[in-house]
Amino acid sequence: MTELARTALPASTLYTQCDLSQFTFDTTADVEDLAYFLGQQRALDAIRMGVGIKQQGFNLYALGPPGVGKQTIISRFVATHAAHAAAPDDWVYVNNFGLPHKPLALRLPQGRGGRLQRDMARLVQELRAAVPAAFESDAYRTQMQEIEQSSKEKQEHAFEEIKTKAESQGITLLRTAAGFAFAPVRDGSVMSPADFEKLPKSEQERFEKNIAGLQAELRRVIQKIPEWRGETQEKIDALNAEVAKAAVGFLLERIQNDYADLPNVVVYLNAVHRDVIANVDDFRGNGEDASPLAHAFGVRSSPLQRYEVNVVVDNGATQGAPVVYEDHPTYSNLVGRIEHVAMMGALITDFRLIKSGALHRANGGYLILDALKLLQQPYAWDGLKRALRSAEVRIESLEQMLSLVSTLSLEPECIPLNVKVVLFGDRMLYYMLYQLDPDFPELFKIAADFDDAVDRTPENTQMYARMLATLARQHQLQPLTRAAVGRVIEHGSRLISDAAKLTSHMRSITDLLCEADYWRDEAKRTYLDVMDVDRAIAAREERAGRMRALHLEHIARGTLLITTRGERVGTLNGLSVIGVGDNEFGGPVRITAVVRMGEGEVIDIEREVELSGPIHSKGVLILSSYLGATFSPERPLSLSASLVFEQSYGEIEGDSASATELYALLSALAEAPIRQGLAVTGSVNQFGEIQAVGGVNEKIEGYFEVCRVQGFTGQQGVVIPAANVKNLMLRADVVAAVREGKFHVYAVTHVDEGIALLTGIEAGARAADGVYPAGTINARVEARLLRMAELRHEFSSHDKDSEDGEDGGESD
């Protein structure tokens, strides 16, 4: 065993295996389902309370990272709760006979909305048969003819009187194409003008005078005709109303009796009754628009359509309270819309074209929405808030809402709203809404916070196995063997990068199971086994491995200068994580430091060229502070150092390289070569303590790959913060290499430990006299800094003397 191997972490700490002996089942076929996903008790308690509170404003926001099963849990929980609730009422829109542009909303008990629709359709059909029959009856026709005859006789009597008077004066009343005229007559024919001229003058004058008198009388009679017609029309209307009442009365009474228990429907049916009688002629045609234009354009419409019933919410088949998930929550999909049809170049609408929205369908129940999708839809959020605030759904188009158009359209009566809205989305969205929208805390008072991890306790491990069994059944996958369950559980820890936790990111686990089941099927195995899980994990890495392979190739071919052998001063392999899409992989990056005398500045070249993020810059400043405070607390730090990520051309962020940079700097100052076989990750604070970083597994595995490509020497390994040991869930091949002594993982808590490991030289601790032991790294660094300070002082004294001399010369 080498010196390095003796201080390395044992292989057993690099991967926490699942203890399969705790499972009593052979396959998950023997395991019970889990009602809800594991580890979401906090969220479930919040949902339970949110669902239970009936008061306004207690809507829910389920927050958590995508893929933890928020929607599934909410849907399942709410569905269970809703199943025990009463089904809500139906809602229909009907014509408002007084104000047709303001359709009426009627509430009916469950299932009776559709029944009213069918009853009204049947009523119209029956009226279309009954009304024409009544108006074609002999009795009606006789009465109608009597009225017409009476009117006609009245007119004829008036004309007859004039005619008789005219005849007595030798004058006839002629009917012309456009009206009437008087003319002198002889032998039954109109006298010719020539014969008239032959009459004595007095006779002619008598004719003219008589005709003038007759014309005046005729004028009076004709002027009376409209009045007589009006009287006749009134009689006809009264007759029509009487016949209509007799024809429709029974039919309408029947339907009114059927709905006698619903006062609002009775009011509507009374209005229908009045309207049918007032417009009974509509039932006497073929029921279609008889206008020539409508025929010319092939438009089919009927005035009888106003008696139709538009069922916007039909809960006839609903069991329990409705649970509606609106996948496309646009404004109109939420609050409903008013559709139009093109008719002869114009867009027209009526109450039949009112379409319900998700709020209508969920009324009396639950509406589940994806918060991000909701906010992405213009005005949908505003529409939802308005509906929740006012506790009613008002259907109006966006154009109306924004006052973009002023054309007359429908204003449907608002429907009272009693709905529990459950939004789900990520945490950032929740906090932004909470901070930026004052309505949000008022309307969404319950936050259900979903965890993305759960403690890897024995109890939770058992529950996890039940969850895997449930997922397998839900997705029609073959049952998992005990070993496969253990492997998935281990992978669950790896996904969360914590050996003591399990991921609750259900989508990842579900995807893994589906992919593993594919490989099981390929291998013709009955049960999903550990090999299938391993294959799925490997295949996933392989699929996403192009960039990683390219990175390795560049190192192998010397394009990227990474050395895993030998020793060098001021040069160290740092470790970084490269993220490409949803795939992340680790790899080494060469970090170098050079020092010279200066004024205490540590130049981060990445920051100078603006390729450094703020956290990285912060790390560099921290290590500068450490350096000054540790080695030059009472003297100016007369150092000028520069740090750089070699061959890095992209932005660098994070402080996980700050320890590495400090090691490089110490190496350069102490002129102590660093073992190139070791790579380092970790951040450092101002006291030199090494702090935990992220992506430790990926980083170790990435460097392991590089060592494998360049060949194992037995001196290679990775130095990580001791705080990250709990995160280790390394690949089996890495663990095996460690076990065989080919590769090592070291955990350090302080810079001094790290630099000693990297250089093989003790860091050294200050003795009581404040001096570091000779030959140690810290002593060499301090000595170098002291030398630099002295040199600087010398330089500054020389400069001052020169300046003084020059000044004195001038003064002399």
Place this chain on the structure above:
Amino acid sequence: MSFPATTRIARMAKTAARATDPLRRIVVSLDASENSVVLLQTVATWAAHWRAQLAGVFIEDVNLLHLSGFTFAREFSATFARERAITGDDIERRWRAHAAQARRTLQHAAGASGVEATFDVVRGSLESGVFGGVQHHDLVVMTDATTWRDANCIGCAVRRTALSSPSSVLLAGSVTATRTAPVVCLFDHSAGRTSALQLAAQIADIERRPLDVVLVGDEPTCTKLEIEVAMALEEFAPGYRITRMAQPDPAQLRYHACSMMVIPAQCCSMDERALQLFARAMTQPILVVK
């Protein structure tokens, strides 16, 4: 009035099998009224069915021409009593416009029914222009309901002429019948009653309407008449309805809901005066069969 082509062809074949068609020429007194258009379409269908000649006549009434010669003559519109002088030019212009309209209507109706039609403009009186030269086998159709119905002396003269004409006469009605209104035939002891009944049966068949036969007389008479009806209609109508009427009652007949009233010219149930009054009061078309 229109029928499916196959039905019409079948009926035509049935008609061709009969020895003679009831009418050879249909003379139509035309004007430009809407009633005229409807009635013209109907009689054009009949003409096609009976293979009769269709002759349209437009009368330029000389009485109106005389009227225009008087300086004091005034015309009052029937709707608002608007008064205006009448000139010869006005009358001529109206005649030309109405004649052109009447010609188009006739051509359209004849073309739709597939019959040939003639059109003549005659200046004179309605009596001479329309009824001059008509024969027993002709049917004169008076489309202008107002002319022959109006209670003025000229109208009365036309009505008298029409009723005394040797031809059958169809006097237009002023209302449009419903689709199911029947053709009603008055059947009493009048001469020519069988011809009238058979013509009514044919019209009912053509127009696919029910046939109502009104028997006039006491019970024994009606029973005999009913047998006579059955024999007369054996060939023509598969079904009909009988109504009995003890005394001829023009008022009751007048209110009888029908699409057309068919009566024999020598109706013994009504004298000429009663017939004239009946014709004046009836709002449906009346077919007086000679």
